[in-house]
Each structure stands twice: as structure tokens, then as C-alpha cells.
């Protein structure tokens with residue numbers, strides 16, 4: 721690892737209390753980025769930020785519900801007050817709650833679309849307005865990185881609204897790329913497949929309750945065996961390399977792209 725690869729980067733990372741958001745935050749800080757970690761789990765992000773500082777990195781945290789316009793603005797303001805500017809966003813916060821198609825309710829729709837689609841647009845707007853205010857940089861473009869999913873391009877019958885919301889993330893990447901380049905902002909994303917995080921542990925339990933699998937733990941093994949070319953599911957460490965590529969100068973000439981990291985689960 722090059723500890724200077726992300727020198728000069730100031731990143732707001734949403735959903736950073738656990739899972740992939742926390743893993744990317746640790747990795748970016750170890751490569752020289754200054755990171756502001758936002759999450760509804762304020763104690764969780766405070767703890768991750770403390771760990772990063774203890775390891776010699778620069779990190780702060782903020783209480784953030786991505787569905788709130790006030791919170792999004794406050795997270796941007798806190799980042800700028802702490803580190804002077806913001807030049808990277810990792811739009812990572814997301815939720816899931818599986819349901820068969822005919823069981824989907826308005827509450828299920830509002831909850832998932834609220835966080836995964838509106839929440840991402842909301843934080844993108846607050847960050848992009850700040851980047852526009854800062855004015856274009858000569859040395860590199862500002863970067864917005866949206867976390868999508870394999871379900872941004874395919875979907876499954878047990879996570880209907882989650883699949884819809886991840887298609888919306890792909891729309892935000894394409895629309896953001898076209899709408900924000902006038903401010904020298906690129907918009908890209910990465911799309912994990914099955915990553916063993918708290919989100920999947922919870923999903924695994926709910927899929928048993930829905931009758932899709934018989935036993936806890938079976939879903940990930942079953943998908944790995946039957947649906948993933950590499951025959952294994954992933955961990956956050958499988959994801960961080962692509963995330964840092966998208967934050968680094970190596971991706972400066974890319975915009976509007978969603979990179980799949982799924983062990984060959986969905987190949988287009």
C-alpha cells in the first residue's frame with residue numbers, strides 16, 4: 721500500500737459505522753486521505769474515527785441521516801470546517817429489507833427508496849453544491865463515488881424494492897456524470913455482489929423467515945456455490961482496492977461508470 725496515494729483528498733463517507741463504509745474509511749485514511757465519517761449510528765462512526773486517529777490517520781465524524789437535507793448540509797459543513805474543503809464523496813449508506821413482489825408495501829418502498837435512492841441524491845446535491853462553490857481544481861476533478869450493487873443491472877425476486885433502488889443508483893451515476901461535469905465533478909461507482917457484512921447477516925435471517933432458505937448461514941454458501949463463478953462470497957477487504965482506485969488520480973479520466981466487484985456473479 722502507498723501511504724501517499726490519497727494525499728490531499730478530503731472525503732465524506734456515508735454509512736461508515738460498520739461494514740464496507742468503515743473498511744473503506746480505514747483504507748483511505750491509511751493512504752493519506754482525511755476522512756469525515758457520517759452515519760445514523762453516531763457512536764459507531766465516533767468509534768471508527770477514533771480507531772483511525774489512533775492508527776495515525778486523520779478522521780472526524782458526524783451524525784448523519786442521509787434522508788435529511790439538514791443533516792446532509794451539516795455533514796458537508798462539518799467536513800469543510802474540519803479539513804478546509806471536500807473533494808471526494810463516498811455515497812455508501814444503504815439499507816435492505818427483502819420481500820416477495822406481491823408482499824411489497826408502501827412502507828417497504830419508502831424505507832428502501834428513501835435511503836438508497838433519495839438519500840444518495842440528497843447527499844450528492846449537498847456535496848456537489850459545496851464543490852461548485854469551491855470552484856474547479858486544476859490538479860484533479862472532484863469525485864463522487866456511489867455504491868451500487870449487482871442489482872443495479874439485474875434483480876432477484878426476493879428483494880424487489882432493493883433492486884429498484886440499486887437501478888436508481890446507476891441512474892444517479894449516469895445523470896450525475898452528465899449534470900455535474902460543468903463543475904469538474906466526476907461520478908462513478910462500484911457494485912459489490914455478496915459481501916459478508918452486518919447487512920448480509922440480517923438479510924440471511926430474513927430470507928429464512930421468508931422461507932427462501934431453511935437455515936441461518938445457508939444463503940451465502942448457497943449463492944457462492946451456485947451463482948458465483950469464483951465459488952466464494954466476498955468480504956469488505958475484497959472491495960477496498962476498487963474504492964481507492966476510484967478516489968485516486970488513476971481514475972481521473974473516468975465518469976459515468978459502475979464497476980462490478982462480484983467474483984463473476986453477473987457478467988454482461
Ligand SMILES: NC(=O)c1ccc[n+]([C@@H]2O[C@H](COP(=O)([O-])OP(=O)(O)OC[C@H]3O[C@@H](n4cnc5c(N)ncnc54)[C@H](O)[C@@H]3O)[C@@H](O)[C@H]2O)c1
Pocket residue numbers: 734735736737738739740741758759760761764784785786787812813814815835839867868869870911912913914915916917918919920
Ligand atoms: N453487503 C452486501 O452484500 C452488499 C452488496 C451490494 C451492495 N451493498 C451496498 O453497499 C453499501 C454498504 O453495505 P454494507 O453491507 O456495508 O451495509 P451495513 O449494513 O453493514 O452498513 C450500512 C451502514 O449504513 C448506515 N445507514 C443506514 N441507514 C442510514 C441513513 N439513513 N443515514 C446514514 N447512514 C445510514 C448503517 O447505520 C450502517 O452503518 C450499501 O449501500 C449496500 O446497499 C452491499
